[in-house]
Amino acid sequence: MTAAKAVQAFVDTVDAAAASYMEACVHCGQCARACHFYETNDDPRLTPIYKLQPLVKAYKRHKAPFSGLRRMLGLVPAEVTEDELNEWSDLVYDTCNMCGRCTLVCPMGIDIAAMVRKVREGFVAAGIVPEGLTGAADRAINIGSPLGIKPETLRKIVNEQVEEVGIPVELDKEGADYLVILSAMEILNFYEVIGALARIFKQAGVSWTISTEAYEATNIGIQMGDKEIARTLVGRIVDAAEKLKVKYVISPECGHAYSALKWEGPNLVGRPYSFKVVHILELLDQLQREGRIRTRGKDARRVTYHDPCQIVRRGGLVSQPRSILNSVSDGFVEMKNAGVANICCGGGGGVSSNPRAEDYRIRAFASKKKQIDDLQGVEALVTSCANCRNVIEEAIDAYGMDLPVLGLTELLAEYLEPDGGGEPAKPAEA
């Protein structure tokens, strides 16, 4: 029965694009060469296309062209079993960040990340989802955040930042131009970003607010493959944005949150938004180009930039973070394969919320570490995803590395020209 639910979900989720991917694959194995999990485990099972096997089997048995003829001749694959789903669970949830790097190398251009999402939908239907993700989903639905952050906690953290930077932040302000949403990791671990935004937006003259009803950008539904949860979480943001009558919602420094809100959200709620979605990097870049953000001084350290997959490879924002970083850094150097071919931190796609996957995640970081080590001495790593930042910090500890990890928005705020002129900003401490 469990497997039957998964099979039905697999069959239902296959559209023309998914079918064309399964029909076009020539089993060339190139995708393995782009996967950091394959590279760091040397296990043929971790070949990205192999992770789709339950979906491929169900499609070939029930939906593919000629499947009826093949079934009569006994040439269709056997029905997917529950044992098989359990066997594939680590391939689907623990060793795929849905980072999309495999698509770049695929001669057929197969979007394997999107297909893994579809496989996960089958696993959700069957109830075979790692506990770390189901727990986060429960908290997101019942409390409002996958890390259990309540509105009171948000208020407290915002107030602390208001005191820190001396700039008021008006929550639930109707008629503001921009609604800021934050990822759970930002609110709990990197809350200085709130103060940084307050300083930047004050200088740029941006009217903004945070909703106490929809402050959470992280969409665990997208990560685990549960459309209903994904729809509910996007719906909260849409409702709050429309209630507050904002013109824009700012997607924060979080990879999957951007995909969830910008690209998948309207399809989940079934209609276009009445507001525009802008990523914080797009907005900061735009404000800089308009001369509304003025910086003074530059960070002299040799720094590099980690591209979050969903923002760059699956989001199209490549030049904006570089433009911002160059405006505040004298020592920015690129990693090999930076930009669309950058290597994932290892924690995306819900892997960082899944304690079962921790060993895989830490091992996968070896690919990222090599990218960093090849630069032969960088003094800091900058990124624009709080989840990447947290995952990289943990991995850096695990590998005994000494490398500060910085958020791009906060780095920019450090070098803002002080109100009415004044001394250059103090360089960040290493």
Next chain:
Amino acid sequence: MTIVQIIEGPLWYIAAAVFVIGALWRIIGILRLGRRTDLSVPRSAAFPGAVKALFRHMLPHYGFFNRTKLHVFAGYLFHIGLFVVLFFAAPHVAFLKEHVLGFGWEAMPHWAFIVSAQAAFAGLILLWFRRIADPTMRQISDADDHIGSWLTFIAMLTGCLALQESNASLRALHMLTVEIWLIYFPFSRLMHAFTFVLSRGYTGIVYGRRGVTP
């Protein structure tokens, strides 16, 4: 009617019909599944993205060339060799003019045929050897991969045997293997010769809408 006449007559028409109808059936079967209208606001246009992806994935990505050079080398060798032989070998040009298209073009000289055929054989053998030798390739391969490779190999081999067209039986043998290949084609992974347009195109639409340059 002799066996040779059957192979060069009715069987050829049956094989060609199965190939054309089967391939169309499969492509229409994929397309009829449809795709929901994307309601997100695109950053740039979808269609140019699809066109770009069609060509972009024809070339190895700069970031991975060192890791994929064997496959890239063997893949180009096989496909370029095969296409040159298929469309520029003198007997093929004559056959296409007489039986399929009604018009022809300049055939390549004999030495070019030899070079192209050797390239195609070398590429195909390398690709198949990699499939059986590499544990990852063994993990993801199935019977269809091997049948497709072997049918192609045999069709190419019989083609070389029939090269001088001095022996009607050898030419008929080549025709027969090609006919088997054509009948197998729509039901197999050989269909990637057509479905690559769809898979690259659909991904290109996503790239295009999101403003991603892969």
